[in-house]
Amino acid sequence: MKKPEKQKKDKPKKVHSLRHQITAYFIGLLFLSILTITVINGAFLEKYYVSKKIDVLLDLRTTLESTDIDELMNSEDEESSRSIPDEIQRACSRNNLSWVVIDSSNTSWLSWGENEKMLQSKLFGYVYDLDEDGGKSHVLKRGDDYTIQQSHDRFAGMDYVECWGMLDEDHYFIIRTPLESIRESADISNKFYFAVGLAIIIVSGMMIMVVTKRITKPISELTELSKKMSDLDFEARYESKVGNEIDMLGDNFNRMSTQLENTISELKSANNELQRDIEDKIKIDKMRKEFLDNVSHELKTPIALIQGYAEGLKENISDDPESREFYCDVIMDEASKMNKLVKNLLTLNQLESGKDAVVMERFDIVSLIRGVLQTMDIMIGQKEAKVIFDAQKPVYVWADEFKTEEVVTNYVSNALNHLDGDKQIEIKLIDEDSRVKVTVFNNGTPIPEADIPNLWNKFYKVDKARTREYGGSGIGLSIVKAIMESMNQEYGVQNFDNGVEFWFTLDRK
Numbered sequence: 159m160k161k162p163e164k165q166k167k168d169k170p171k172k173v174h175s176l177r178h179q180i181t182a183y184f185i186g187l188l189f190l191s192i193l194t195i196t197v198i199n200g201a202f203l204e205k206y207y208v209s210k211k212i213d214v215l216l217d218l219r220t221t222l223e224s225t226d227i228d229e230l231m232n233s234e235d236e237e238s239s240r241s242i243p244d245e246i247q248r249a250c251s252r253n254n255l256s257w258v259v260i261d262s263s264n265t266s267w268l269s270w271g272e273n274e275k276m277l278q279s280k281l282f283g284y285v286y287d288l289d290e291d292g293g294k295s296h297v298l299k300r301g302d303d304y305t306i307q308q309s310h311d312r313f314a315g316m317d318y319v320e321c322w323g324m325l326d327e328d329h330y331f332i333i334r335t336p337l338e339s340i341r342e343s344a345d346i347s348n349k350f351y352f353a354v355g356l357a358i359i360i361v362s363g364m365m366i367m368v369v370t371k372r373i374t375k376p377i378s379e380l381t382e383l384s385k386k387m388s389d390l391d392f393e394a395r396y397e398s399k400v401g402n403e404i405d406m407l408g409d410n411f412n413r414m415s416t417q418l419e420n421t422i423s424e425l426k427s428a429n430n431e432l433q434r435d436i437e438d439k440i441k442i443d444k445m446r447k448e449f450l451d452n453v454s455h456e457l458k459t460p461i462a463l464i465q466g467y468a469e470g471l472k473e474n475i476s477d478d479p480e481s482r483e484f485y486c487d488v489i490m491d492e493a494s495k496m497n498k499l500v501k502n503l504l505t506l507n508q509l510e511s512g513k514d515a516v517v518m519e520r521f522d523i524v525s526l527i528r529g530v531l532q533t534m535d536i537m538i539g540q541k542e543a544k545v546i547f548d549a550q551k552p553v554y555v556w557a558d559e560f561k562t563e564e565v566v567t568n569y570v571s572n573a574l575n576h577l578d579g580d581k582q583i584e585i586k587l588i589d590e591d592s593r594v595k596v597t598v599f600n601n602g603t604p605i606p607e608a609d610i611p612n613l614w615n616k617f618y619k620v621d622k623a624r625t626r627e628y629g630g631s632g633i634g635l636s637i638v639k640a641i642m643e644s645m646n647q648e649y650g651v652q653n654f655d656n657g658v659e660f661w662f663t664l665d666r667k
Contacts, residue, residue: 192355
């Protein structure tokens with residue numbers, strides 16, 4: 159038989175693990191968030207600090223405005239800073255503020271912080287519009303009697319945020335704070351936040367891997383289950399319990415697996431029945447004619463023997479009791495052979511006519527063979543045969559279990575009746591991808607090659623004398639042929655130097 163060509167398999171698509179994808183997405187999102195915040199800090203944190211410093215400068219201006227400056231300027235303390243209220247001192251120290259207040263005549267002044275003379279000179283230049291910084295000041299906010307600006311001090315080599323203007327009609331003021339501390343704080347904040355962010359990414363990544371493993375484990379199980387179902391393996395079941403909708407999906411997979419198995423069983427039965435019906439309609443007439451011819455031929459000899467020995471008994475050809483008993487034994491033996499022939503013919507007729515429907519089901523062929531050997535144990539002992547069957551693990555197949563048992567029984571019985579030499583029978587199961595090949599080998603004389611094509615025909619006998627000796631009718635292998643063809647399976651025989659092997663196949667999927 160010509161083997162079907164193997165179909166080209168599609169190149170499998172590269173599939174990424176869901177666990178790795180989720181982990182990568184979360185870590186990427188964390189990294190993007192931290193990077194975004196770092197960029198935002200770098201771009202806007204300094205401006206935010208400056209806006210807050212502007213509020214601080216305005217608060218101090220308001221405080222100075224509500225303070226009696228003349229009284230503080232006329233204080234007799236050796237150091238003018240001692241007369242400044244504690245509230246103002248704390249605010250200046252906390253916010254790194256320096257300030258100077260002068261009267262309109264520039265004869266009296268009050269200050270806090272370093273570079274008092276320089277600040278006094280700078281305020282004088284602002285009041286009288288003397289551009290000491292070369293126009294490098296950038297105005298941030300302007301009020302009725304004050305101006306807030308960002309300027310560069312070329313002597314200190316630093317940038318400042320300054321607020322200057324009039325406190326009242328007799329006093330001018332300038333308050334400033336260095337931007338260097340703001341920039342340094344922003345830089346430290348960004349570095350710290352980035353370092354902490356990396357640590358968070360590492361720790362979170364490890365936690366995400368653990369969590370995603372727990373989340374994706376049942377999904378991976380469902381994926382493997384669906385793969386087995388696509389290969390028509392319905393033994394696998396979803397077993398994980400995570401307490402969410404995935405469990406419901408797994409239960410649905412289990413129910414679907416059971417329903418698919420039942421449906422496939424029904425479809426296989428229906429498909430086999432349909433194929434058999436089409437072929438049987440063509441063969442029915444031919445089968446009836448062959449059946450009548452063969453039955454007439456097979457019954458002619460035993461009927462003649464029964465008739466002859468019965469007439470001998472009636473005419474008392476021999477008065478010897480032993481002879482009469484022999485005549486009766488011959489009549490009973492021939493009647494038994496006729497009864498067996500009729501039963502086999504009825505079985506074969508039912509198979510070939512399609513009246514005995516094939517029921518496809520899934521069962522363990524190993525258990526079936528062991529059951530047949532156990533049933534035939536007495537016959538095996540009588541023949542002094544040695545049967546070898548080493549299969550241990552279950553091998554599940556799709557077939558009609560009852561009819562498969564009849565095929566195995568016919569093969570083993572045929573092997574027992576043709577044993578020679580070592581009287582050894584060996585039964586094997588050979589895996590052929592989607593099928594299982596069952597072989598039954600017996601020691602004995604090989605079958606002549608000319609007789610092999612006719613073995614499966616009804617009433618055909620290779621050695622007629624030996625066949626009649628054990629009561630064979632030449633129908634057993636015809637029954638095997640009818641059963642295997644009803645299940646659309648293959649069967650055959652092969653000669654070896656030391657014996658003969660009969661075989662048949664069954665579907666695993």
